Structure formats: C-alpha cells, structure tokens
Amino acid sequence: MKRTVLLLILTLTFGGLHAQELPYKSILKAPENYSAASVMARMVDGLGYRFYWASEGLKAEDLSFGPEGEGRDIRQTTKHIYDLCLLVLQSVDEGAEIEKPREDFEELRAETLKVLYATSIKLRELSDEDVEALSFRGMPLWYMINGPIADAIYHTGQIVLLRRMAGNPMNPSVNVLTGVNR
Numbered sequence: 001m002k003r004t005v006l007l008l009i010l011t012l013t014f015g016g017l018h019a020q021e022l023p024y025k026s027i028l029k030a031p032e033n034y035s036a037a038s039v040m041a042r043m044v045d046g047l048g049y050r051f052y053w054a055s056e057g058l059k060a061e062d063l064s065f066g067p068e069g070e071g072r073d074i075r076q077t078t079k080h081i082y083d084l085c086l087l088v089l090q091s092v093d094e095g096a097e098i099e100k101p102r103e104d105f106e107e108l109r110a111e112t113l114k115v116l117y118a119t120s121i122k123l124r125e126l127s128d129e130d131v132e133a134l135s136f137r138g139m140p141l142w143y144m145i146n147g148p149i150a151d152a153i154y155h156t157g158q159i160v161l162l163r164r165m166a167g168n169p170m171n172p173s174v175n176v177l178t179g180v181n182r
Helices: 002-019 036-055 074-092 105-125 128-133 143-165
Strands: none
Touching: 036 074, 036 105, 036 128, 036 143, 074 105, 074 143
C-alpha cells in the first residue's frame, strides 16, 4: 500500500512538472502602478508574449532557415535572444539561478521564457530606489531598455519574418496589443 501511494505521488509530481505550461501564452496582468520597475517589467512581458508566439510551433526544418551568408538562422537567432534575456535577468537579479539550456530547441525556448518570467517577477518586486541602485554594464538601468530588451524584441520580429518566409507563419490570432489571442 505504501509503495502504491509513493508511486502515485511520484507520478503526479513528475507528470505535473512535465505538463506545466510555459509562461507567456498570454501576457501577465499589467502592474497596478506606473514606476520605473513596472514599466520595465511590462516591456519584458511584451517581449515574452511575442517570443512565445514567434517560437511556438516551429518545425525542425524551420530552425535552420535563414539568410544566405553570414546572417543567423532561426535557431541561432533564438540562442542570441536567450543570451540577451540572460543579460537582462543578471542585471536585475545577480543571484538568479540560471539553468543553461542544451542544444535542444524546445529546451532553449522554454529556458528563454523562464528567464523572461523570472526577470518580470523580480522587477515587479523592486522599488524605484532599488532600480536606481541597479546598473547595466556600469550604466543606468535605462540603457537596458534600448540595449538588450529592444534588441531581443527586434530579433523576435526577425523570427516572425523568417518563419513566414519558410512557409510556417505565426498564429494569426496573436494580438500583441492586448497580449491575448483573438
């Protein structure tokens, strides 16, 4: 009997972890107040929602699609977005525990979304004074907006374009204004 209960608990625990939904299928609820931290958190949430849907449903053959020559393909662009998102998280939470993704695309995608979610949650916890004390590569944190956050949004748009060119367009019901699909 004890073995059966233990087996049932383990199955439910690990089954639940596997079935756990990734963040940003829809955008998080908007913060109630405007502050430096809440504005930055909302930008991260917008990126998370866009990235979720830009990378949702990509097929193996899509991942190697990209421009001829020196441009990045979809897989390489996704890795670059992950690296940018990691920079942002490490700027707002030096103690963040990071799980480096392996080469598997789905794991890279999941870790990117988790990094964005962790960043948003951390930003929502910060006061304006906390934000003022933070820096991005020795510069005020505002440079994070026009640096890695804007760059990650830009590259997410590239994935949308590349996947359309590869014949696998993004879900047309995505609504980046509301953050909820139509």
